[in-house]
Amino acid sequence: MKKFINDPGNVLAEALSGVAAAHPDLRVDPVNRIIYRGEPTRQGKVALISGGGSGHEPLHGGFVGPGMLDAACAGEVFTSPTPDQMLEATKVVDAGAGVLHIVKNYTGDVLNFEMAAELAEAEGVRVASVVVNDDVAVEDSTWTAGRRGVGTTVLLEKIVGAAAEEGYDLDAVVALAQRINAAGRSMGVALTSCTVPAAGKPTFDLPEDEMEVGVGIHGEPGRHRVPLASAKEIAAMLVDPIVNDFDAGGPAIVMLNGLGGTPIIELYLMYGEVAPLLEAAGVTIERCLVGNYITSLDMAGCSLTVLKADDELLRLWDAPVRTSGLRWGV
Amino acid sequence: MEQLTDWLRRFRLLVDEHQTELTELDSVIGDADHGANMARGMAAVVAKLDAESSANIAELFKTVGMTLVTSVGGASGPLYGTFFLRFGMSAGPVPALDPGALGAALRAGLDGIVARGKAELGDKTMFDALAPAVDAWDESVTGGGSAADASVAALAAAEGGRDATIPLVARKGRASYLGERSAGHLDPGAASSTLLLSALADSLRA
Numbered sequence: 001m002k003k004f005i006n007d008p009g010n011v012l013a014e015a016l017s018g019v020a021a022a023h024p025d026l027r028v029d030p031v032n033r034i035i036y037r038g039e040p041t042r043q044g045k046v047a048l049i050s051g052g053g054s055g056h057e058p059l060h061g062g063f064v065g066p067g068m069l070d071a072a073c074a075g076e077v078f079t080s081p082t083p084d085q086m087l088e089a090t091k092v093v094d095a096g097a098g099v100l101h102i103v104k105n106y107t108g109d110v111l112n113f114e115m116a117a118e119l120a121e122a123e124g125v126r127v128a129s130v131v132v133n134d135d136v137a138v139e140d141s142t143w144t145a146g147r148r149g150v151g152t153t154v155l156l157e158k159i160v161g162a163a164a165e166e167g168y169d170l171d172a173v174v175a176l177a178q179r180i181n182a183a184g185r186s187m188g189v190a191l192t193s194c195t196v197p198a199a200g201k202p203t204f205d206l207p208e209d210e211m212e213v214g215v216g217i218h219g220e221p222g223r224h225r226v227p228l229a230s231a232k233e234i235a236a237m238l239v240d241p242i243v244n245d246f247d248a249g250g251p252a253i254v255m256l257n258g259l260g261g262t263p264i265i266e267l268y269l270m271y272g273e274v275a276p277l278l279e280a281a282g283v284t285i286e287r288c289l290v291g292n293y294i295t296s297l298d299m300a301g302c303s304l305t306v307l308k309a310d311d312e313l314l315r316l317w318d319a320p321v322r323t324s325g326l327r328w329g330v
Numbered sequence: 331m332e333q334l335t336d337w338l339r340r341f342r343l344l345v346d347e348h349q350t351e352l353t354e355l356d357s358v359i360g361d362a363d364h365g366a367n368m369a370r371g372m373a374a375v376v377a378k379l380d381a382e383s384s385a386n387i388a389e390l391f392k393t394v395g396m397t398l399v400t401s402v403g404g405a406s407g408p409l410y411g412t413f414f415l416r417f418g419m420s421a422g423p424v425p426a427l428d429p430g431a432l433g434a435a436l437r438a439g440l441d442g443i444v445a446r447g448k449a450e451l452g453d454k455t456m457f458d459a460l461a462p463a464v465d466a467w468d469e470s471v472t473g474g475g476s477a478a479d480a481s482v483a484a485l486a487a488a489e490g491g492r493d494a495t496i497p498l499v500a501r502k503g504r505a506s507y508l509g510e511r512s513a514g515h516l517d518p519g520a521a522s523s524t525l526l527l528s529a530l531a532d533s534l535r536a
Contacts, residue, residue, distance in 0.1 A: 053403075053404075075403045075404075076363070076366075076367070076370075076403055077363070078361045078362070078363055079361075079363050079367055079402075079403040079404040080403045080404050080405070080407075081403055082399060082400045082401065082402070082403050082407055083399060083400070083408070084399075084400040106405075106504065107405040107447070107502065107503045107504065108403065108404035108405035108406075108407070108408075111405055111407075111408040111409070111446055111447070112403065112404075112407065112408055114408075114446075115399065115408055137507075138506075138507050139509070144500075144501060144502075144506035144507060144509070145501075145502055145503055145504070145506045145507070148507060196361075196362045196363065198353075198362075198363065198366040199353055199357060199362045199363075199366075203357045203361070203362045204357065204358070216507060218361040218504065219361060219362065220359075220360065220361055220504060220507060220508070221508060221511065223507075223508070223509060223511075
């Protein structure tokens with residue numbers, strides 16, 4: 001293992017110190033491992049918190065700031081944060097209009113956020129949750145823990161964040177979040193595994209001439225292992241499962257996301273391959289993002305997210321945002 | 331109560347001893363953190379045991395459960411945490427448990443895991459080891475067995491249930507994303523749950 005670390009047990013704490021040093025406009029609570037905006041939530045604004053295991057940066061801490069999240073709870077690498085962290089964040093950011101928990105659909109995240117929501121309700125804070133489950137790689141969801149929450153989470157946090165800034169109330173924010181989740185689909189592939197610092201070696205072995213299709217964001221193997229293919233062929237492996245899963249036609253926001261170990265030049269090359277395939281499938285790409293937004297440590301690979309977008313979603317997408325991970329219009 | 335505290339300390343030692351193995355099992359069908367998470371949680375539990383004494387069994391296991399819930403994360407935190415919280419609620423504010431009451435507390439803990447995780451037998455989870463173990467405990471006690479006898483029967487049943495997870499296709503948790511590829515591997519949660527029963531058997535026979 002070759003990593004910029006001092007002690008595998010201190011990676012998260014030391015990274016949070018770095019976040020605090022790099023971003024004086026954020027407030028980091030090192031004890032509870034929460035990243036807040038520098039300013040308290042405006043009275044009457046619905047507050048948004050998210051959280052999850054670390055190792056997916058910039059998700060979620062990189063999306064805290066005006067126009068997006070109010071706080072993010074960081075768990076250990078690939079491990080959900082705990083209910084006490086989420087409860088603390090929920091109480092701190094509540095400004096009287098309630099708090100939305102944005103949860104990615106993984107057993108641990110869902111269980112911990114459920115416990116936190118119960119505790120917060122008991123303390124008089126109104127909490128609603130949306131569970132993102134957009135990963136088309138998980139096929140038969142009745143026999144699994146359900147589809148994983150992946151790329152759509154990023155787009156949802158941006159759009160719902162803008163809605164909260166605009167003054168949507170909690171019910172409207174929840175309805176919008178559910179609508180976005182229902183309209184988003186993602187698919188990922190990996191060329192390498194990744195190395196969890198505490199484990200010290202790659203989570204699985206992947207020979208030079210093979211790749212994994214249908215990976216999530218935790219270094220877990222995908223649904224299938226296939227021989228390494230050209231970018232053009234891989235683009236079809238990303239696009240086909242998405243456009244076959246739902247009626248993808250019409251205007252959309254598209255994200256071609258790197259999993260952490262893939263150079264940006266390859267992401268652009270891949271975007272060049274997926275865009276015409278999407279257009280051929282009837283998708284009109286209105287907005288796009290290319291880059292590392294929801295990662296899996298040092299995994300080489302990428303994921304494609306397609307979010308069907310109407311005028312409301314596009315307007316909220318274009319609204320100003322000022323976070324370390326996404327920043328425009330300000 | 332001393333034996334139950336000893337159970338927790340022994341569980342911590344077993345988790346430490348098997349930490350790498352648990353993580354390796356998890357790296358095959360999960361996300362390679364089960365050993366580290368359980369070790370961190372049980373270290374926090376033992377630190378609590380060292381720092382403060384509980385007045386009764388209910389209080390002891392409330393502390394243990396909340397410590398796990400707030401220190402582990404992942405799915406294991408709420409699941410093991412709920413197990414111990416319900417165990418303590420069932421046991422009540424008493425200084426000691428007879429074999430029947432201990433079995434009832436184990437059953438309550440198991441029911442708590444089901445309430446939170448919605449697992450069923452054969453889903454390839456910790457439930458597959460714990461459920462037969464609690465059944466075996468009850469059967470042993472009904473047949474006149476002591477707590478030590480029951481714990482040995484429960485451990486054997488847990489080992490059987492744990493090993494029976496190998497051919498299963500996971501239907502819960504992160505392993506379920508692998509579909510058929512999860513078959514052929516031992517479930518890490520079933521493995522750590524078996525350690526819990528192993529620690530119990532060790533402390534009751536000591």
